[in-house]
Amino acid sequence: MVTNLDAPAKAGLSIQTRAVGHWFDSKDGRLDVLDDVTIDVEPGEFVALLGPSGCGKSTLLRLIAGLEAPRTGKVGADKIRIVGPDPSRLLVFQDPTLYPWRTVRENVALGLEATGQIKGSQARIDQALDLVGLRDFAGALPNELSGGMAQRAALARVLVNNPRLLLLDEPLGKLDSLTRMTLQAELVKLWKDAGFTALLVTHDVEEALLLAQRILVFSPRPARVVREIRVGAAYPRHRDAPELQALRREILVSLGHDHEL
Amino acid sequence: MNSIAETDRFALLGASSQDKSAPILPPLWRGGLAAAAGWAVAASLTWFWPDLTPWARTDLLALLELGVTLLLAAVALSGGGRFALIHPYNRWFGALAGILTLWQVLTAKTGLLPLPFFPPPQSILEVYTDDAARLFESVWRSLFLLIPGYAIGGILGFTTGALIGWSKAANYWGHPVLRFVGPLPATAWLPIAFFFFPGSHSASTFLVGLATFFPVAVLTASGVKGVNSAYYDIARTLGGSERFLILKVAVPAALPNVFVGLFMGLGSSFAVLIIAEMMGVKAGLGWYLQWAQGWAAYANLYGALIVMALLFSGLISLLFFVRDRVLAWQKGIVRW
Numbered sequence: 001m002v003t004n005l006d007a008p009a010k011a012g013l014s015i016q017t018r019a020v021g022h023w024f025d026s027k028d029g030r031l032d033v034l035d036d037v038t039i040d041v042e043p044g045e046f047v048a049l050l051g052p053s054g055c056g057k058s059t060l061l062r063l064i065a066g067l068e069a070p071r072t073g074k075v076g077a078d079k080i081r082i083v084g085p086d087p088s089r090l091l092v093f094q095d096p097t098l099y100p101w102r103t104v105r106e107n108v109a110l111g112l113e114a115t116g117q118i119k120g121s122q123a124r125i126d127q128a129l130d131l132v133g134l135r136d137f138a139g140a141l142p143n144e145l146s147g148g149m150a151q152r153a154a155l156a157r158v159l160v161n162n163p164r165l166l167l168l169d170e171p172l173g174k175l176d177s178l179t180r181m182t183l184q185a186e187l188v189k190l191w192k193d194a195g196f197t198a199l200l201v202t203h204d205v206e207e208a209l210l211l212a213q214r215i216l217v218f219s220p221r222p223a224r225v226v227r228e229i230r231v232g233a234a235y236p237r238h239r240d241a242p243e244l245q246a247l248r249r250e251i252l253v254s255l256g257h258d259h260e261l
Numbered sequence: 262m263n264s265i266a267e268t269d270r271f272a273l274l275g276a277s278s279q280d281k282s283a284p285i286l287p288p289l290w291r292g293g294l295a296a297a298a299g300w301a302v303a304a305s306l307t308w309f310w311p312d313l314t315p316w317a318r319t320d321l322l323a324l325l326e327l328g329v330t331l332l333l334a335a336v337a338l339s340g341g342g343r344f345a346l347i348h349p350y351n352r353w354f355g356a357l358a359g360i361l362t363l364w365q366v367l368t369a370k371t372g373l374l375p376l377p378f379f380p381p382p383q384s385i386l387e388v389y390t391d392d393a394a395r396l397f398e399s400v401w402r403s404l405f406l407l408i409p410g411y412a413i414g415g416i417l418g419f420t421t422g423a424l425i426g427w428s429k430a431a432n433y434w435g436h437p438v439l440r441f442v443g444p445l446p447a448t449a450w451l452p453i454a455f456f457f458f459p460g461s462h463s464a465s466t467f468l469v470g471l472a473t474f475f476p477v478a479v480l481t482a483s484g485v486k487g488v489n490s491a492y493y494d495i496a497r498t499l500g501g502s503e504r505f506l507i508l509k510v511a512v513p514a515a516l517p518n519v520f521v522g523l524f525m526g527l528g529s530s531f532a533v534l535i536i537a538e539m540m541g542v543k544a545g546l547g548w549y550l551q552w553a554q555g556w557a558a559y560a561n562l563y564g565a566l567i568v569m570a571l572l573f574s575g576l577i578s579l580l581f582f583v584r585d586r587v588l589a590w591q592k593g594i595v596r597w
Binding site: 062065066067085086087089090091093095097099100101102110111113114115141143157158161 | 489491492494495496497498499500501502505509510513514516588590591
């Protein structure tokens with residue numbers, strides 16, 4: 001496997017949010033999803049946003065991606081206010097959302113095509129496919145892929161653009177547990193090699209502990225940061241490591257799940 | 262690298278690799294032989310059983326039936342190969358011989374079904390041999406009306422639908438109009454169209470276009486509106502312009518719907534075409550039907566209906582062939 005894309009390595013982006021509040025207008029009135037969220041993410045850091053399902057973590061990612069503007073507060077990257085989407089900040093969703101009418105290769109080429117860099121980028125696409133181990137499936141259509149392969153293709157589709165920030169919205173949430181473990185390890189490796197900043201939304205405590213250097217625990221909706229936990233363990237981490245087990249217990253308590261099964 | 266991927270794909274899809282171990286003797290197509298026997302019976306019956314009143318093309322019919330017999334027999338004896346595709350249809354081949362014979366016995370041979378309403382098959386054959394020029398002209402006059410109208414209606418319908426599906430303003434103004442005017446059958450516009458247009462040809466083209474326009478516009482619009490919003494999010498974060506979003510995301514994602522619209526539009530354009538030809542154009546297959554009815558030439562009527570069925574069914578098959586090519590990525594779509 002190739003370890004890096006041959007483009008100039010850019011440092012990861014830093015992320016700042018200042019007193020971000022956000023809500024949606026529904027027919028039952030205002031639905032608050034984010035409340036006074038102030039966070040800082042260092043360049044190249046791997047941060048997990050952990051919280052109950054539907055608490056508003058995904059909305060925060062959309063704001064940082066620039067797909068929506070916050071109702072109140074500010075969102076910035078490298079201390080510059082985010083006003084719209086940019087290929088340096090890329091999202092990976094829970095569903096691979098590959099375009100079913102395009103082959104794996106054409107899906108990976110999407111960003112280069114959109115920004116007019118497709119000419120002469122074939123080697124770059126090959127490298128991205130190698131990075132996720134899908135070179136042999138370049139000509140396959142998305143509906144011929146397994147869930148894990150499709151999610152790998154979705155990763156290649158963002159990595160080929162050398163993003164400086166990867167916004168991961170429960171990217172492994174729908175995979176079976178074995179594929180999930182494999183991809184967790186691969187994700188850590190990709191992050192270590194490429195040097196981008198990673199922001200992972202998850203409601204899986206173990207996943208957050210395995211992947212992230214820092215975990216921000218969110219309250220139920222409207223989401224507020226209620227806890228910040230540093231995970232000092234070196235990579236590669238093992239899920240049975242005692243220090244992770246202790247942190248796991250601590251996080252579950254802060255989420256209100258301290259009862260034994 | 263591509264070849265490896267292709268091989269993997271085929272292995273995944275379970276497609277058989279080329280099997281070279283062919284048996285020494287080609288397998289006999291038994292169903293085909295049985296069908297050939299049926300056609301042999303039909304041919305001899307046509308030839309040896311005299312008509313009640315002699316028909317001009319009875320001998321030709323017998324010869325054609327003999328031809329089908331020999332063809333089927335030859336294919337059956339040659340075994341599989343490229344004709345293997347038609348093997349499952351052996352019962353249809355047999356049934357056609359049966360239907361043809363029954364029809365002939367009830368008409369030409371015994372006269373149980375009254376003339377002129379029930380012409381025997383040989384008289385329809387006579388239409389094709391003796392009135393071929395007129396029929397042929399009718400076919401191309403119909404196509405000449407249908408194709409430009411369908412193309413214009415399809416293109417305008419697609420553009421309008423894409424606009425309505427994409428732009429809020431276009432939707433605000435366009436959607437109510439489509440909802441209000443769309444349900445009107447295009448034939449209802451016929452008197453107005455013939456009044457406003459300089460000639461019956463342009464009026465009919467307009468009507469065919471209208472019949473195609475509405476289903477294509479409505480389905481394209483709903484297709485574009487229904488595109489998974491995450492597809493747009495992906496393209497936007499990757500740096501796609503609005504033009505990119507429309508051409509590379511909205512349109513390909515909506516294409517399955519567009520083809521449903523094109524299919525519905527084709528069906529209603531056939532209806533409009535035939536009525537327009539009957540009412541005003543005085544040419545084409547619709548006109549031919551009316552002309553034949555005027556002369557009580559029922560054999561011509563049935564003959565033209567068969568040609569029309571072949572033509573329209575062929576056009577729909579062509580549309581579906583194009584669709585299957587364009588939408589090869591999609592599986593499990595409605596089959597024709």
